[in-house]
Amino acid sequence: MFSISKRIATVFLFLTVPAFSQAPATPQDHHKLVRLEGIEVAGTRFPQESIIKISGLKIGQMINDETLKEASGRLTSTGLIKGIDYGYNIVPGRPGVLLSMKVFDEGPLLPVRILPESAAEPIWNCLRSADPIFTAEMPNTERAIHFYSVNIARCVEKSGAPKARVSAVVACDGTGKSISIDFHVSALDSR
DSSP, X not given: OEEEEEEEXXXXXXXXXXXXXXXXXXTTTTTOOEEEEEEEEESOSSOHHHHHHHHTOOTTOEEOHHHHHHHHHHHHTTSSEEEEEEEEEEOTTSXXXXXXXXXXXXXXXXXXXXXXXXXXXXXXXXXXXXXXXXXXXXXXXXXXXXXXXXXXXXXXXXXXXXXXXXXXXXXXXXXXXXXXXXXXXXXXXXX
16 A cells, blocks of 8 residues: 655645655646545544535545645635645555545634523534534634634524624633633624
8 A cells, every 4th residue: 555645734735755656746746636535534623524524525536636735725714723634545456545634623722602692502503413513612713713603693594583793702811811702693783
């Protein structure tokens, strides 16, 4: 079995081994399409299904470096994931590759609250039914706050409630240390 490893961080792509061959890499190697036969996910607190769903990758599709950069971009754009290492495992005699992804979660994590508390439970139920990636802890990143805000608003709209505004506040203690991220849901005036 051959193994090819790559790392995608938020900004950089580090190539550690030429893609798809043992010969020196050529520009064409990185563009060569191969069939995705399977995906393994490790290193994250999130369920494998959530990582695969957000990546947009599908078993059976043709992938290359560009496809994986796009998938990694979708994952890191949530603000919940800092970076991804990935490698292709080529099994002789079988078409396609097995993609191994090591996911690096963003941190540190803060508790999440949805306010008013009377609205919290149905919104949490909606978020978790959409994807278990939504937990009551999240990193204090602008992209993570945006990701949660957009999906909270979607859940409020889906419930049939009047239009609402979702605003996020990072609550701090007396020393200025962040202690939680509060999402305030308020009804918009329908005038």
